[in-house]
Amino acid sequence: MEANYNPRTVEEVFRDFKGRRAGLIKALTTDVVEFYQQCDPEKENLCLYGFPSEQWEVNLPAEEVPPELPEPALGINFARDGMQDKDWLSLVAVHSDAWLLSVSFYFGSRFGFDKSDRKRLFNMINDLPTIYEVVNGSAKKKHKEKSTISNHSSTKSKSNSKPPPPPTEEEGLDDDEDDDDDDEHGETLCGSCGESYASDEFWICCDICEKWFHGKCVKITPARAEHIKQYKCPSCSNKRSRP
Secondary structure, three states, rough: OOOOOOOOOOHHHHHHHHHHHHHHHHEEEEEEOHHHHHOOOOOOOOOEEEOOOOOOOEOOOOOOOOOOOOOOOOOOOOOOOOHHHHHHHHHHHHHHHHHHHHHHHHHHHHHOHHHHHHHHHHHHHHHHOHHHHHHHOOHHHHHHHHHHHHHHHHHHOOOOOOOOOOOOOHHHHOOOHHHHHHHHHHHEEEEOOOEEOOOOOOEEEEEOOOOOEOOOOOOOOOOHHHOOOOOOOOOHHHOOOOO
16 A cells, blocks of 8 residues: 655655554544454454554555565554453554654655754654553643643633543542542533543533533544644534524
């Protein structure tokens, strides 16, 4: 599929990186049910591929040796049923991050990037959250903290993050802090499907009605949420004027 695809400049390699990254994030977030089903442990060694077109694919590794491009981690499907789903997805995310870097620097080496080009490419890549950070929600936590510091606005920092934290110690938390945390989160329901909050799911808050939604219910991925300054849920987006 990609045998003749050869990005030759830093900008072209970075575009290639972003496309593949978007495809891999899609597999591990919005398309996670389909991805999980395709990783049947009963099948042979399978790899997760991301393409510049922002698509993903689970397939057998290339037959030729050496392959045209570095290959992703082999056999990601074997561990699927032997680990917690969240831990397995995190493991795949880490290997996907490593693969993306190897592909980008393969192109850099092949087309003779010098020290300054390699540094520029790495800095461009490093400015983006890793797939692991996106899948685990830590990218959104960092984004929220930066937003709070720079804007001093609770409204903006609330967007694109998970449900609010439990009360602070000033509000009377002591030995029951963990229990209160669970209760606080457990009472948060998705404005779309009505299901409760789960710590391993991505959530987003509407800045208009202040309701929380599963990202999958409103078709918002963690990566896409990074670029949304003010999120409006489908219901608020359809209201042209408020009473």
